[in-house]
Amino acid sequence: MTKRLAILLVCAAVVGLPSFAQFSGQWEASLLILPSPPGIMLETSVLSLAYGVAVGWQLTSTSTFGTLGLTAQAFGVIGQFGPLAMTGGLDFNPQDTSTVTVTYPPGCAPQTESVTLAAPAYKSAWFKTTLTFFGAELALTLNHWAYPYSKDPADPEGIEEFAWPCCPPQTQAYTLVGFVAYAAPATLTSRFADCGNGITFKDVTLTLSEASLCCGITHDLRVYFTRLGFQYLSFTLDLPLCCGISLEASVTYTVAEKTFGLKPKWSGGGQVCFEVYGDVLWDDVMMTIGGLAIYGYRLRCEFSACSYVEFLTALDVSKVEQILDDEDLLHGNEFQYVRLGFCGPGCCGGHYTIGVAVYFQPSGTLFGFTRIGVDVAVPLLANLILTTSFGVTATGDPSSLSVGWIMTF
Known part of the structure; x- marks a missing residue:
């Protein structure tokens, strides 16, 4: 009996080792050490796993942990077989039971509704085959x-x-099926929806995107149908002027009317090291330019691939945060920062990085200084990076310190 058990274990090991070798992943975590109390606690932890089930095909899992345990769970699939590619995923809510506000499209009643989430629960699924x-x-x-x-x-x-x-209010699921045909610059999309009472045709859209005319002028064409029939035809012309400013002219035809729109756009100006954030002030009634709104600017000088100095001033903080897609960029009355970045060779062919940022407000503290933040990443092994974040304030808020790691396998 013992001999048979030993043979069985050896066979399991021989079969299991190649299977285990198909596993890969990454574990990224951060521990909050300061302020104290509350003391050392898990700030965030994300465990990503990938398993190769066949050549060119992988199953993935992403688990997100917080102070209270597992907060998000997602599974995915990605693969390719010749010209056929497939991606997909499943999302779950492990424990969130908060109350959220659900919004509905115009014309629906009610327009909003408060709903308490159930947990654990399935959230959504998506798949795409190309x-x-x-x-x-x-x-x-x-x-x-x-x-x-x-x-x-x-x-x-x-x-x-x-x-x-x-x-309907009692609907507990919604399904959207789409068929897409693409050949540059044209895209044809047909969609079918199911509210829980049978699948029906939803809409079809034909678009021509950024088709070039001449001299840098591009145009977009969009035709939209629903199950009620033709909805609109829109034609948009993008005419570049100068200094990052372009003129967008659009004509939209519906069954009942034709509308014309004219609007200038400004993508910001400057060279690679200097960026200006803003927009054009436009009068829709008079169709005249009233001026340029400057939201902020940023100057960045790079000395190497990861060594730099950066200055940012926000004249309109909310607009700059929206443009840079970072809602936590500046705190309180802060409007400016100076950031320094350094790097150098580290262990096992990697590079250490250090980022130091000093933040300022208009008044209320010495020199307007509010806080300083330091982010450090140091490779310890070929597959292990130690990360540290430290912050000190001049406004009476407690200092912060977190230590984490990024491990790949």
Whole structure:
């Protein structure tokens, strides 16, 4: 009996080792040490795993942990077989039972509704299959949401939303199926929806994106139909002027009317090291430019691939944070920072990085100084990076210190 058990264990090891070798992943975690109390606690931990089930195919798992344990769980699949590629994912809510506000499209009643989330619960699933041949693409997309979760169908891994379609109130699921044909610059998209009472045609859209005319002028064409028939035809012309300013002219035709729009756009100006954030002030009635609104500017000088000095001044903090897609960029009355970055050779062929940022407000403290933040990343092994974040304030708020790591395997 003992001999048979030993043979069985050896066979399991022989079979298991190659399977284990197909595993890969990353563990990223951070421990909050200061302020104290509360003392040492888990700030965040993300465990990502990938398992190769066949050549070119992987199953993935992403588990996010917080102070209270598992806070998010997602599974995914990615693979390719010749010209056929597939991606997909499943999202779950392990423990969130907070109350959220669900919004509905105009014309629906009610417009908003408060809902308490159930947990643990399934949230959503999405899959996309793409066939590529001769430069063209055919795709089949499937999005499924459990009430009240929703995301942008074009970006199923994006920000969670609670915007529900105009379905009956008792609907607990929503499915969206899409067929997409693409050959530059044209895209044809047909979508079918199911509110829980049978699948129906939703809409079809034909777009021509950024088709070039001449002299840098581009145009977009969009034709939109729903199950009620033709909805609109829009034509947009983008005419570059100078200094990053372009003029966007659009004409939209519906069954009942034609509308014309004219609006200048400004992408900001400056060289690679200097950026200006702003917009054009436009009068829709008089169709005249009233001036330029400057939201802020940033100067960055790079000395090497990861050594730099950066100065940022925000004249309109909320606008700059929106442009830079960072809602936590500045705190309180802060409007400016100076950031220094350093790097150098580290262990096992890697590089250490150090970032030091000093933040300022208009008044109230010595020199307007509010806080200083330091971020350090040091490779300890070929697959292990130690990270540290430290912050000191001049406004009476407690200092902060967190230590973490990034481990790949």
